[in-house]
Amino acid sequence: xxxxxxxxxxxxxxxxxxxxxxxxxxxxxxxxxxxxxxxxxxxxxxxxxxxxxxxxxxxxxxxxxxxxxxxxxxxxxxxxxxxxxxxxxxxxxxxxxxxxxxxxxxxxxxxxxxxxxxxxxxxxxxxxxxxxxxxxxxxxxxxxxxxxxxxxxxxxxxxxxxxxxxxxxxxxxxxxxxxxxxxxxxxxxxxxxxxxxxxxxxxxxxxxxxxxxxxxxxxxxxxxxxxxxxxxxxxxx
Amino acid sequence: xxxxxxxxxxxxxxxxxxxxxxxxxxxxxxxxxxxxxxxxxxxxxxxxxxxxxxxxxxxxxxxxxxxxxxxxxxxxxxxxxxxxxxxxxxxxxxxxxxxxxxxxxxxxxxxxxxxxxxxxxxxxxxxxxxxxxxxxxxxxxxxxxxxxxxxxxxxxxxxxxxxxxxxxxxxxxxxxxxxxxxxxxxxxxxxxxxxxxxxxxxxxxxxxxxxxxxxxxxxxxxxxxxxxxxxxxxxxxxxxxxxxxxxxxxxxxxxxxxxxxxxxxxxxxxxxxxxxxxxxxxxxxxxxxxxxxxxxxxxxxxxxxxxxxxxxxxxxxxxxxxxxxxxxxxxxxxxxxxxxxxxxxxxxxxxxxxxxxxxxxxxxxxxxxxxxxxxxxxxxxxxxxxxxxxxxxxxxxxxxxxxxxxxxxxxxxxxxxxxxxxxxxxxxxxxxxxxxxxxxxxxxxxxxxxxxxxxxxxxxxxxxxxxxxxxxxxxxxxxxxxxxxxxxxxxxxxxxxxxxxxxxxxxxxxxxxxxxxxxxxxxxxxxxxxxxxxxxxxxxxxxxxxxxxxxxxxxxxxxxxxxxxxxxxxxx
Numbered sequence: 001x002x003x004x005x006x007x008x009x010x011x012x013x014x015x016x017x018x019x020x021x022x023x024x025x026x027x028x029x030x031x032x033x034x035x036x037x038x039x040x041x042x043x044x045x046x047x048x049x050x051x052x053x054x055x056x057x058x059x060x061x062x063x064x065x066x067x068x069x070x071x072x073x074x075x076x077x078x079x080x081x082x083x084x085x086x087x088x089x090x091x092x093x094x095x096x097x098x099x100x101x102x103x104x105x106x107x108x109x110x111x112x113x114x115x116x117x118x119x120x121x122x123x124x125x126x127x128x129x130x131x132x133x134x135x136x137x138x139x140x141x142x143x144x145x146x147x148x149x150x151x152x153x154x155x156x157x158x159x160x161x162x163x164x165x166x167x168x169x170x171x172x173x174x175x176x177x178x179x180x181x182x183x184x185x186x187x188x189x190x191x192x193x194x195x196x197x198x199x200x201x202x203x204x205x206x207x208x209x210x211x212x213x214x215x216x217x218x219x220x221x222x223x224x225x226x227x228x229x230x231x232x233x234x235x236x237x
Numbered sequence: 238x239x240x241x242x243x244x245x246x247x248x249x250x251x252x253x254x255x256x257x258x259x260x261x262x263x264x265x266x267x268x269x270x271x272x273x274x275x276x277x278x279x280x281x282x283x284x285x286x287x288x289x290x291x292x293x294x295x296x297x298x299x300x301x302x303x304x305x306x307x308x309x310x311x312x313x314x315x316x317x318x319x320x321x322x323x324x325x326x327x328x329x330x331x332x333x334x335x336x337x338x339x340x341x342x343x344x345x346x347x348x349x350x351x352x353x354x355x356x357x358x359x360x361x362x363x364x365x366x367x368x369x370x371x372x373x374x375x376x377x378x379x380x381x382x383x384x385x386x387x388x389x390x391x392x393x394x395x396x397x398x399x400x401x402x403x404x405x406x407x408x409x410x411x412x413x414x415x416x417x418x419x420x421x422x423x424x425x426x427x428x429x430x431x432x433x434x435x436x437x438x439x440x441x442x443x444x445x446x447x448x449x450x451x452x453x454x455x456x457x458x459x460x461x462x463x464x465x466x467x468x469x470x471x472x473x474x475x476x477x478x479x480x481x482x483x484x485x486x487x488x489x490x491x492x493x494x495x496x497x498x499x500x501x502x503x504x505x506x507x508x509x510x511x512x513x514x515x516x517x518x519x520x521x522x523x524x525x526x527x528x529x530x531x532x533x534x535x536x537x538x539x540x541x542x543x544x545x546x547x548x549x550x551x552x553x554x555x556x557x558x559x560x561x562x563x564x565x566x567x568x569x570x571x572x573x574x575x576x577x578x579x580x581x582x583x584x585x586x587x588x589x590x591x592x593x594x595x596x597x598x599x600x601x602x603x604x605x606x607x608x609x610x611x612x613x614x615x616x617x618x619x620x621x622x623x624x625x626x627x628x629x630x631x632x633x634x635x636x637x638x639x640x641x642x643x644x645x646x647x648x649x650x651x652x653x654x655x656x657x658x659x660x661x662x663x664x665x666x667x668x669x670x671x672x673x674x675x676x677x678x679x680x681x682x683x684x685x686x687x688x689x690x691x692x693x694x695x696x697x698x699x700x701x702x703x704x705x706x707x708x709x710x711x712x713x714x715x716x717x718x719x720x721x722x723x724x725x726x727x728x729x730x731x732x733x734x735x736x737x738x739x740x741x742x743x744x745x746x747x748x749x750x751x752x753x754x755x756x757x758x759x760x761x762x763x764x765x766x767x768x769x770x771x772x773x774x775x776x777x778x779x780x781x782x783x784x785x786x787x788x789x790x791x792x793x794x795x796x797x798x799x800x801x802x803x804x805x806x807x808x809x
Contacts, residue, residue, distance in 0.1 A: 042287070043290065043293050043297040043298050043311065043312075044287070044288045044289050044290040044293065044312075046279075046288070046316055048306075048322070049306045052305075052306055053299065056299075057299070076641055076642070077641045077642070077645065078641075078642075078645070078646065079642055079643075081643065081646065084646075095299075095301065098299045098300065099300055099301075099303070099621075102299070102300045102303065102305050103300070103303060103305060141641060145639050145640055145641050146637065146638065146639035146640065147638055147639050164639075167627075167641065167645070168624065168625040168626070170624075171623070171624025171625070171627050171645070171649060172301065172619075172621055172622060172623055172624045172625065173301070174624070175619045175623050175624050175649065176295035176296055176301040176302070176619050176620055176621065176623060177295075177296050178294075178296065180619065181294075181619070183646070183650075184580070184619065184649065184650060184653060185580035185650070185653075186580065186616065186618060186619065187580055187581055187582040187616075188454070188455065188582045188583070188584040188616070188617075188618055189292060189294060189454060189456075189584065189618050190292070190454070190582070191292075191452035191453070191454065192452065192453050192582050192584075193452070193453060194412050194413070194453040194582075194583070194584070194585050194586075195413065196413035196414075197413075197414075197415065197416045197419070197581075197583070198579075198581055200579070201416065201578075201579055201581070204579070205416075205574060205575075207416070207419050207420075209413065209414075209419070210422075213413075213414070213422075213434070214413055216396040216410060216411060216434060217410055217411055217412060217413045217434070218394070218409070218410035218411065218412055218413075218441045218442060219410070222442065223441065223442050223443065223450050224442075224443055224450065225442065225443065226443045226444060226445065226446075227392075227409055227442050227443065227444050229389075229407050233385075233388075233397065233405055233406060233407045233408065234397070235408070235409070235410065
């Protein structure tokens with residue numbers, strides 16, 4: 001994968017993320033800031049990045065009520081299954097709490113979206129969203145969980161945008177945890193020896209390797225043998 | 238402020254530690270010369286656990302790898318990107334340029350794509366073909382012996398294909414294609430597009446006892462702790478030091494100027510130590526600039542003296558001019574046959590296993606020069622951004638877009654690994670008016686005048702991007718894939734990336750035989766100062782439809798051999 005294009009991974013979805021954010025900078029404080037949220041382990045930060053992380057951890061943006069509503073939404077988006085935990089079990093609200101401080105472009109849409117949701121819930125049920133019954137919550141969610149390209153529900157527009165963002169953040173927060181990896185079946189990020197697509201996968205799809213092509217490829221039994229060539233560039237071992 | 242002089246006099250002071258500087262350091266130190274490497278960023282060793290990101294999981298980052306502090310994400314091994322704190326650059330009104338700078342030992346070689354392509358015979362003499370730009374003063378035959386040595390020293394995989402303008406080398410065998418790459422091969426062949434195993438400087442097989450073999454984590458952009466991919470530190474600078482080379486590393490030292498004497502010869506460099514913010518000088522018999530095409534041009538233009546009033550090496554007023562980056566455009570598509578994949582580890586090497594070199598003749602195309610096609614896709618590791626618009630692909634298979642709950646979980650899994658992306662990387666024409674120059678009004682935090690870019694694409698590049706987009710669609714259709722979104726329109730320049738965005742900027746100190754129209758001679762020696770050399774991509778006359786790194790290194794080796802020879806003969 002070309003590293004530049006990883007930024008455009010709308011659907012391939014790996015590195016980076018195209019969301020606009022601020023560039024990390026040094027904080028004024030040189031003393032480590034104490035935070036209630038535990039920092040993650042060492043992941044190869046430079047000193048200025050460490051400062052940035054500490055500052056973000058020490059900040060507060062979402063309040064308790066907002067986080068409670070987010071937790072409810074997270075588990076509507078990803079409830080538990082017989083084999084996988086829910087979004088809150090994967091600590092997705094904690095991730096969202098962090099990321100809105102790290103990428104402030106999420107702040108107004110999320111906070112405003114939650115207010116919109118509460119207004120809508122009050123209007124319908126005379127209760128804020130998190131205090132509404134499950135059935136009532138789902139009634140609203142059903143109205144905002146699908147795109148409305150023809151504009152049939154113009155009054156739901158802000159809710160649809162908000163839910164879209166919540167869904168994106170919940171999925172990203174979930175599938176970047178061990179629980180999410182297991183649910184997805186991601187098997188990589190570990191040393192191995194790649195020797196082609198498994199046979200049963202090729203058979204299922206009726207795809208085959210061209211023998212002329214694979215003849216050029218590495219014989220993995222010789223990977224540890226130090227390469228030698230003849231004078232025409234032909235590998236001799 | 239007093240400028241402090243270092244007592245030691247070096248044979249060579251090398252500015253920058255990336256592909257060009259690292260290669261020069263290796264060659265000069267192996268020849269027994271006393272070498273100083275002056276690098277604007279900190280020390281970096283891919284092996285150091287404190288800075289390592291390789292094999293980290295997304296949850297080890299609280300932002301799950303998002304690009305808040307690093308433009309290509311938390312785990313990308315580049316300290317510095319389009320922005321470097323306290324070190325701005327500007328652009329002329331109405332123009333665009335993005336400038337990537339990695340401030341660390343090894344520079345951008347720690348995260349680069351490892352695509353290692355030789356320039357072909359035509360690439361050095363392209364004016365002969367289409368009358369545009371200029372020929373290089375050297376030919377493929379001049380560089381071939383260095384490409385050969387480079388292949389063996391650094392190692393790359395690839396395959397012998399006997400294509401006319403894609404010279405073969407001393408290759409390690411390539412890895413087998415991944416599943417989406419098998420679909421690409423099928424589509425490309427059907428569309429009449431050449432497709433061959435890619436050529437990357439990653440060790441699929443051992444080349445010596447010191448460096449490891451690829452263990453297929455797909456993370457070369459994080460820099461390899463086993464030294465199984467090329468980076469300048471692990472493959473050039475550290476081995477040269479272990480070989481007994483006399484190399485002093487000056488890290489966090491930002492070169493301001495090349496210092497010169499009354500005869501106009503270089504005496505060394507002047508730099509700011511970023512830690513104490515004091516200015517120092519190092520003396521050297523030879524100064525080798527490998528700071529990157531634009532940084533080296535900046536240093537030269539800032540090195541004004543009585544003997545060099547327009548900046549060092551700039552009597553021609555060519556320094557900074559003929560700046561050009563590769564063209565780039567891309568598109569993604571959905572392969573319905575790859576829904577509901579059985580998952581397995583297909584990380585592979587850090588990059589594509591197959592690619593398409595330029596396959597056409599430009600005679601009837603309406604634009605000059607070619608491009609190659611890069612391929613990405615597959616079941617890659619989730620990080621920030623994964624799952625965004627997860628159900629959007631339902632649009633193509635009659636499912637419902639949006640939703641939540643079990644349905645959404647199923648969507649995520651159904652579509653995982655079913656998207657393929659193609660990127661074209663092509664050759665722009667080097668033009669006199671596209672340049673970087675010194676901004677007369679702006680300095681960086683060290684008081685050094687900064688670069689101002691003035692760069693515009695022409696219709697040559699736009700039409701090339703159009704051709705890329707049309708080709709991508711044809712390949713997608715031929716492999717049974719559905720292109721996503723709309724093809725970028727004429728108004729959108731067909732999706733042509735901004736200048737600089739492909740990070741292949743070259744040409745600012747171009748080589749030539751005529752001192753009036755070029756900055757260096759064919760050994761990358763300044764016409765105006767015989768003991769100053771440029772070993773980054775500055776001396777490139779043209780970019781070719783290749784990536785520039787392999788040629789930077791081959792040419793740096795060649796220039797450095799020449800330096801050794803000239804010092805021995807006491808010519809400089």
